[in-house]
Amino acid sequence: MKIEIVSADSVMIYLGKMISEKVLDEVQNTYSALKTFEHVIDLTPSYTSILLQYDMLHYDSVNIKEAITKHLSKQHAKYEVKHGKLIEIPVDYTQGLDLQSVADFHNISCQEVIAKHTKQTYRVYAIGFLVGFAYLGKVDVSINTPRLESPRAKIPKGSVAIAESQTAVYPEDSAGGWNILGTTCFDDFHLFEVGDYVRFIDVRI
Amino acid sequence: MSGFEVLQEATWSNIEDLGRYGYNHVGVSNSGAMDEYAYRWSQKLLGNKESNAIEVMLGGLKLKATADVEISVCGADLDFRINQEKKVMWQTYQIRKNDVLGFYGQINGLRAYLSVKEGFKVQKKYNSYSRTYKEQKLKKGDFIPFTPSKSRDIKHVSIPYIPTYSDTLTLHILLGSQEHFFSQSTKEIFFNTNYTLTPHMSPMGYKLQGKVLVTKKGGIISEGIPFGTVQIPPDGQPIILLKERQTIGGYPKIGTVLASDCFALAQLPIGANVQFKEISITDAQNKMKAFYGIFLK
Numbered sequence: 412m413k414i415e416i417v418s419a420d421s422v423m424i425y426l427g428k429m430i431s432e433k434v435l436d437e438v439q440n441t442y443s444a445l446k447t448f449e450h451v452i453d454l455t456p457s458y459t460s461i462l463l464q465y466d467m468l469h470y471d472s473v474n475i476k477e478a479i480t481k482h483l484s485k486q487h488a489k490y491e492v493k494h495g496k497l498i499e500i501p502v503d504y505t506q507g508l509d510l511q512s513v514a515d516f517h518n519i520s521c522q523e524v525i526a527k528h529t530k531q532t533y534r535v536y537a538i539g540f541l542v543g544f545a546y547l548g549k550v551d552v553s554i555n556t557p558r559l560e561s562p563r564a565k566i567p568k569g570s571v572a573i574a575e576s577q578t579a580v581y582p583e584d585s586a587g588g589w590n591i592l593g594t595t596c597f598d599d600f601h602l603f604e605v606g607d608y609v610r611f612i613d614v615r616i
Numbered sequence: 617m618s619g620f621e622v623l624q625e626a627t628w629s630n631i632e633d634l635g636r637y638g639y640n641h642v643g644v645s646n647s648g649a650m651d652e653y654a655y656r657w658s659q660k661l662l663g664n665k666e667s668n669a670i671e672v673m674l675g676g677l678k679l680k681a682t683a684d685v686e687i688s689v690c691g692a693d694l695d696f697r698i699n700q701e702k703k704v705m706w707q708t709y710q711i712r713k714n715d716v717l718g719f720y721g722q723i724n725g726l727r728a729y730l731s732v733k734e735g736f737k738v739q740k741k742y743n744s745y746s747r748t749y750k751e752q753k754l755k756k757g758d759f760i761p762f763t764p765s766k767s768r769d770i771k772h773v774s775i776p777y778i779p780t781y782s783d784t785l786t787l788h789i790l791l792g793s794q795e796h797f798f799s800q801s802t803k804e805i806f807f808n809t810n811y812t813l814t815p816h817m818s819p820m821g822y823k824l825q826g827k828v829l830v831t832k833k834g835g836i837i838s839e840g841i842p843f844g845t846v847q848i849p850p851d852g853q854p855i856i857l858l859k860e861r862q863t864i865g866g867y868p869k870i871g872t873v874l875a876s877d878c879f880a881l882a883q884l885p886i887g888a889n890v891q892f893k894e895i896s897i898t899d900a901q902n903k904m905k906a907f908y909g910i911f912l913k
Contacts, residue, residue, distance in 0.1 A: 415792075415793040416790070416793075416897055417790075417792055417793065417842050417845075417869075417872060418790060418842040418843065418844060418845075418872035418875075418900075419790065419872075419874060419875065419897070419900040419901050419903075419904045420842075420875075420901075420904065421842045423793065423839065423840065429837075430837060442641070452637050452638075453637045453638060453639075453640045453646065454640065454641060455640040455641060455839075455840030455841075455863050455864065456641055456840075457837070457838055457839045457840055457864050458837050458838060458839070459837050459839070460837075460839045460840065461840070462640075462839065462840025462841070462842060464637075464842065467901055467904055467905060467908075468905070468908070471901060472897040472898070472901060537838070537864060538641065538642050538643050539640070539641075539643045539838070539840070539862070539863040539864030540643060540838075540862040540863060540864045540865065541643050541645075541862060541863075542642060542643040542644055543643065544643050546838060546864065557850070558849070558850070558866065558867065559849075559850075560849065560850045560851045561849050561850070561851035561853070562849060562855075562867075564816065574838075574866060575837070575866070577837075577838060577866075583750075585862075586820065588849060588866075588867065
């Protein structure tokens with residue numbers, strides 16, 4: 412575990428360097444333990460880290476790290492993130508704005524990108540960015556693609572996109588910098604919970 | 617029922633408080649008043665606690681009171697008038713039934729806060745009165761209820777505490793752990809040149825324009841985003857993430873702008889110039905404690 416100062420009133424707690432199910436368990440364990448840590452304003456768990464915003468009138472930048480470490484050392488509850496439900500999402504890949512550029516980036520065909528994207532069963536690692544936005548991993552390493560040079564001002568609701576080893580569905584119109592592979596009519600974004608499984612199915616909508 | 621009728625809507629106006637906290641883990645953006653300095657003064661003048669205000673961006677908002685109420689107005693000069701008569705900001709007023717309040721146009725600054733004694737009687741969601749502009753904005757025909765109030769005293773903010781909004785600003789920035797994504801020469805450009813506010817300025821974030829900042833790698837594993845984060849996408853133009861920012865993101869971050877500077881930034885117009893200046897964590901915390909100290913008194 413590494414705790415880093417990221418703003419006048421927040422620290423980032425890193426539990427690992429790579430996305431993995433083991434780190435997911437670590438993050439969720441630590442997140443659960445931090446719920447009883449006092450004078451916290453907000454907690455944001457993600458793939459490998461937890462952002463903790465604290466009340467500056469109770470901690471300074473030195474004693475916050477000690478207080479977190481001490482608090483966590485007293486917590487012994489360990490659990491594995493539950494194996495959640497499987498959610499299947501139909502995707503029309505003919506509507507993917509960036510499908511061709513992703514294929515070009517890896518020097519493969521669009522069909523191969525689709526095959527690689529639909530082959531995996533993904534896990535929900537975090538909910539964030541927007542309400543109902545599930546961060547899924549991990550994307551097949553051979554189609555890992557960096558985020559756009561500059562984020563788009565508007566990505567339509569239902570866009571299915573990838574960034575590096577992550578994939579997700581945009582639950583509403585939003586600015587965003589991920590590569591859009593396709594679009595879905597799926598609209599049950601409230602179903603997503605950390606630990607769930609997701610598969611994408613190639614269809615024409 | 618007592619309240620304000622919206623006779624005419626503003627470019628943007630909404631009910632805000634300090635924001636929605638404790639829901640980041642389900643993707644709920646903090647949101648809240650963009651300029652907490654003016655917001656907190658509008659509350660303090662009326663002795664409001666955990667209340668709310670109308671945030672008015674630019675001009676256009678016109679309201680009619682259906683009962684007497686004590687109000688305060690703080691923040692930008694948006695040509696605020698009561699029954700057509702020009703009034704100064706940063707003080708309280710006693711409004712009478714049928715008075716018409718209006719923000720007629722932008723003169724200096726961008727955002728004004730209109731508070732009523734004890735706050736508007738509207739519903740909370742996520743334990744807050746704030747909504748993102750995408751979720752809600754005040755529209756013509758809306759009715760905003762309040763409890764009538766009367767006061768003989770006029771309270772105003774004393775002159776040293778009233779800011780003047782210019783079109784240049786120094787932003788103090790705490791360099792972050794992803795500093796290593798940026799070479800020494802990139803950091804020199806970042807600290808020694810001006811960046812300009814572009815029309816891409818929303819409560820989610822402000823996109824700046826200036827000399828290109830080269831990052832060593834395109835992205836990081838997506839992680840939580842503190843208020844004031846400066847992220848640098850591969851196009852090299854910085855984005856400062858503000859109140860309605862996404863909870864999680866993955867472009868590399870060069871650091872975090874001091875919150876009180878972000879509040880001042882919220883009053884700057886398109887085309888304004890900002891310059892970044894490094895600050896230590898100790899100085900950053902001291903400055904923020906001094907900021908909150910004004911309102912704890």
